[in-house]
Amino acid sequence: MAKISFLECTKCKHQLSAETPQTLCTKCAGSLYVRYDLQALRGKFKPETLAGRVASMWRYAKFSRSEPVTLAKASHRSFPAAKPKMFGSKTKG
Numbered sequence: 001m002a003k004i005s006f007l008e009c010t011k012c013k014h015q016l017s018a019e020t021p022q023t024l025c026t027k028c029a030g031s032l033y034v035r036y037d038l039q040a041l042r043g044k045f046k047p048e049t050l051a052g053r054v055a056s057m058w059r060y061a062k063f064s065r066s067e068p069v070t071l072a073k074a075s076h077r078s079f080p081a082a083k084p085k086m087f088g089s090k091t092k093g
Contacts, residue, residue: 003040007032 004018011030016022023032053059 003037005035005037008035009033 007016009025009030012028014027
């Protein structure tokens, strides 16, 4: 599993600490890329380990920092629905 080294702005290339969760650059509000310590994977990752795996982003799950969240897992969360207004109804008062 690769360790996050830092966050890098896609616009100005400013580097930020990965210790604080954030999505926007503090200098220009650009989106941030996560940069990993890929040197730590040298010798541990071999292209042959991907052979036979599905050609999708999930083939790299073993090297991910956490359990992937799929739509099926996320969809069980429930949120209170807003009460729909009845159009055309009039209240007598």
